Amino acid sequence: MRDIETTNELSPLYKRIYTLVELIPPAQVATYGQIAEMVTCSPRVVGYAMAAVPEHLNLPWHRVINSQGKVSVRSDGAPSTDQRQLLQDEGVAFDKRGRVNFDEAAWHGPEWDWLQANDYNVAPPAGYKRSQRA
DNA sequence: CTTATGACGCGCA
DNA sequence: TTGCGCGCCATAA
Numbered sequence: 001m002r003d004i005e006t007t008n009e010l011s012p013l014y015k016r017i018y019t020l021v022e023l024i025p026p027a028q029v030a031t032y033g034q035i036a037e038m039v040t041c042s043p044r045v046v047g048y049a050m051a052a053v054p055e056h057l058n059l060p061w062h063r064v065i066n067s068q069g070k071v072s073v074r075s076d077g078a079p080s081t082d083q084r085q086l087l088q089d090e091g092v093a094f095d096k097r098g099r100v101n102f103d104e105a106a107w108h109g110p111e112w113d114w115l116q117a118n119d120y121n122v123a124p125p126a127g128y129k130r131s132q133r134a
Numbered sequence: 135c136t137t138a139t140g141a142c143g144c145g146c147a
Numbered sequence: 148t149t150g151c152g153c154g155c156c157a158t159a160a
Contacts, residue, residue: 044156045157049157
């Protein structure tokens with residue numbers, strides 16, 4: 001976990017993303033977009049980063065799901081039951097449609113001062129999420 | 135250098 | 148409500 005800091009094979013951006021994911025408590029979930037906001041990048045990149053998580057870091061990568069509250073499908077088309085199973089083992093409930101209840105399990109992010117101290121984005125720059133083409 | 139490729143998300147039908 | 152299209156942009160080749 002602290003390996004993230006000392007691993008120089010990772011790009012600075014990935015390190016920031018992994019550092020945040022590491023902070024998600026058990027039985028709680030964050031969305032790709034949520035992480036993206038804090039590190040100021042596109043949600044797409046967070047997904048890309050999650051697909052490249054080094055095994056030895058032991059990150060709780062399973063606690064990152066999509067904005068629909070569902071476990072994202074892999075490139076091979078598999079819904080990845082592993083991720084869902086890991087969450088259920090922690091006590092995260094899925095409804096009949098395969099979605100988690102954000103009201104119960106949503107991670108509200110690190111404390112404000114932690115984000116400040118570690119140079120993460122607190123208040124999103126008015127939408128990095130969508131095409132804010134001038 | 136250029137091109138292809140996503141564990142995404144939003145808008146619209 | 149679901150499904151599809153397109154924008155997104157860091158990486159890999």
